[in-house]
Amino acid sequence: MTRIHLACVAAALVLAGLSGCSSEAGNSNSPAIELLNVSYDPTRELWKAINYAFTAKHEKEAGQALNIRVTHAGSSSQARSVIEGLEADVVTLAMWTDTDAVARAGLIDAGWESELPNNALPYSSTIVFVVRKGNPKQIQDWPDLLKQGVEIITPNPKTSGNGKLSFLAAWGAALDRGGSEADALAYVTELFKHVPVLDSGARAATVTFAQKKIGDVHLTWENEARLEVQEAQGELEIVYPSASILAEPLVAVVDANVKRHGTADIAREYLEFLYTEEAQEIIARNYYRPSKEAILAKHKEDFPEIRLFRISAVAKDWADAHARYFAEGAVFDKISEGSRGEQ
Amino acid sequence: MSEPHLQFVAHDRRAAPSASTTTGVPAAASTRTLVPLRQSTRIAARSLGTTRAGDLTSGPGLRARATVTGTAAIEQVSSARAEARDAVPTNDLSNWKNAQQDPLWVRLTLIGLAVGSLLLLVIIPVANVFYQALSAGLHAYWDNLFNDPDTRHSIWLTLIVAPTAVGANLVFGVAAAWAIARFRFPGRSALTTLIDLPFAISPVVAGLQLVLLFGLRGYFGPWLREHDIHVIFALPGLILATMFVTLPFIARELIPVLEAIGPDEELAAVSLGARGWQVLWKITLPNIKWGLLYGILLCNARAMGEFGAVYVVSGHIPGQTQTMPLRVDRLFQGYNTPGSFALASLLMLLALVTLVLKTVLERRTQRELAEAAKLHTVEIES
Known part of the structure; x- marks a missing residue:
């Protein structure tokens, strides 16, 4: 019995040690760039498709592996997590007020809406x-x-x-x-x-x-x-x-985090990709209203015209x-x- | 129980106290009520040679008693049995039984209610988890479990978080239980209450207090950020949250076991020159092993299934900080019902294995406790 207990304790300690090592190894040795996109609840399907397209494009063009992770939950609680230290490179939240809360915590530089085309609004919804x-x-x-x-x-x-x-x-x-x-x-x-x-x-x-x-x-x-x-x-x-x-789920780069991660360029490129024809097409196929008029017109039957105020x-x-x-x-x-x- | 016999024994015991030290069985057997009598029967039977060595987990006292001669023991067994028969008259028993009997319809309704609610609340949902998980076929089930890298990672993550938390609580639990059971010190009851605290606190609050401590806006957050140490939304946070909610399990399980066993053997070991670690490895741990394993098992089951506290500190990053229960939730919310039920069924299987092991261990723990209690009785009498 004594042996077994020793073994138990030893195993626990080894596991604890290993887990510490493995998490560190994952951060430093991995060749792929990691991006974390903190989003709101119903965007799972959208980001899955967008990430697939962007990763493929980036790997082809820059020859560099890219791993984008996305988290989903209620928009306000996601903003809260980022404020508390969740290492988001970009936030793609449902409400302007949530992104603004992250900005007011000092994590996003002022004037973020004008950093990206169309007032940082790649798609809208209702x-x-x-x-x-x-x-x-x-x-x-x-x-x-x-x-x-x-x-x-x-x-x-x-x-x-x-x-x-x-x-x-x-x-x-x-x-x-x-x-x-x-x-x-x-x-x-x-x-x-x-x-x-x-x-x-x-x-x-x-x-x-x-x-x-x-x-x-x-x-x-x-x-x-x-x-x-x-x-x-x-x-x-x-x-x-x-x-x-007219719902405006704005997108923003979390400046304070990307500076530390060294991912400022790729994060920006990621969000700018949303405005390309390819991404706008994906957006429309996932039933978000694309900001590009041409693509929206192409998918007219999917988006019945109603007065959007x-x-x-x-x-x-x-x-x-x-x-x-x-x-x-x-x-x-x-x-x-x-x-x-x-x- | 015949009056003269009782008087004789009592007299015998008072008159010759020294006899009980050398022939412990007769003295122990013939005093008092039914319970010690039964025990004395067993002890007597053991002294006849039917005892397995392993059953005598006793101190020196019982071993001395085992020197009783065979004939004395046989006499003792038969007299003990006779006394036991006399003590409870048979017709009393049958009256007792009649008084307990309810009308048929009452019994059927109650049994029906119990079976029905068990079926509705436990059996059907459990069966449904497996049904849903396997509804798309075995192949899809396997795919859902092991071909989705994020799900695979969640299994792996749970297998890191749970044992680490259990390991930490094992060290803490044994130390704390031993201190509480063996010593009287100022703050002892405060410590006992503190150990119970995680039972009383909602897991969500447990998670939130970690966020308040280690979050970027918390007390240690800015310092941790400066030194690039990740606690919240990373593995250490998951482990801390799991450790907090499973803190009481091992200590709570061990305190009664240690109290029942008593300090005698440890004292004996110390008096024979054993050092602290020797006492721990050779005396204490072997004595509490089944209780300890039971505690570990419960602790592990809770650690693997923990949702609330981990939910708050996880950040839900797939492939990084999603444990199995969190992954089940996320898959379900993402309309991936077969995937979420497949993973849920795996958690359920773990629970069923835990349940079987628990039943086995529970029996052994109870035996250990009974053994300790019995020794206690015998020693008080002798």
């Missing part, structure tokens, strides 16, 4: 509806959401980019119909009374709607909606409302939208307090 097969509740546009007995699934605006955008889309659509601020407030207040559960992230809300089969309509990213409908194999349908918000329709900019609607004690907090009070 919020659309997903309904059950045959659209049994006849939901065609925003006002239909308030029909008696309609249950709406959307994630929590406090924690999720999808949630914030759903809120802003609903608000902006009310204004778009010619309503006043007070009408918009009344509409959105009523809308959140139809929400039975507020999940914390986009994918969690998708699971609630598509797999747990809760609710009649799911307000979600256009690309997420397309995937969700594909996965459901005929059980779900997409409905495009007449107007919705910018954030300026509902607030001065993304920061102002956050302060007005989602900050502590702001509109959304008042709405949820109000509805709790009535129940």
